[in-house]
Amino acid sequence: MRKRKINTKEGSRYPVTSFVLLGILGVVSVFLAIEIATSGAKLASLELEEKRLIRENEVLKSELVNASSLSQLGKGAEELGFSKPASILYITDEKDVARLP
Numbered sequence: 001m002r003k004r005k006i007n008t009k010e011g012s013r014y015p016v017t018s019f020v021l022l023g024i025l026g027v028v029s030v031f032l033a034i035e036i037a038t039s040g041a042k043l044a045s046l047e048l049e050e051k052r053l054i055r056e057n058e059v060l061k062s063e064l065v066n067a068s069s070l071s072q073l074g075k076g077a078e079e080l081g082f083s084k085p086a087s088i089l090y091i092t093d094e095k096d097v098a099r100l101p
Contacts, residue, residue, distance in 0.1 A: 064073060
């Protein structure tokens with residue numbers, strides 16, 4: 001009977017290669033898991049910021065409506081020294097206003 005020679009270099013090469021590939025795969029999967037967790041935290045932070053900005057926008061809209069109301073404009077005009085006129089003069093087209101004699 002003949003004995004076959006086993007090439008030890010070639011036989012041991014496959015397990016080392018598979019361990020290296022499994023190691024690389026493990027490192028990549030851990031890296032991706034960390035990235036996904038970090039992205040989730042950033043997303044949660046951005047969602048909270050969005051809710052805060054929406055509330056702030058609603059408050060600003062309400063303040064704008066209140067500030068532009070006629071009653072608020074009247075109060076502001078009174079504070080600046082404007083008053084309601086005692087008599088109102090209406091100018092029509094029939095009278096010449098700036099005509100020289």
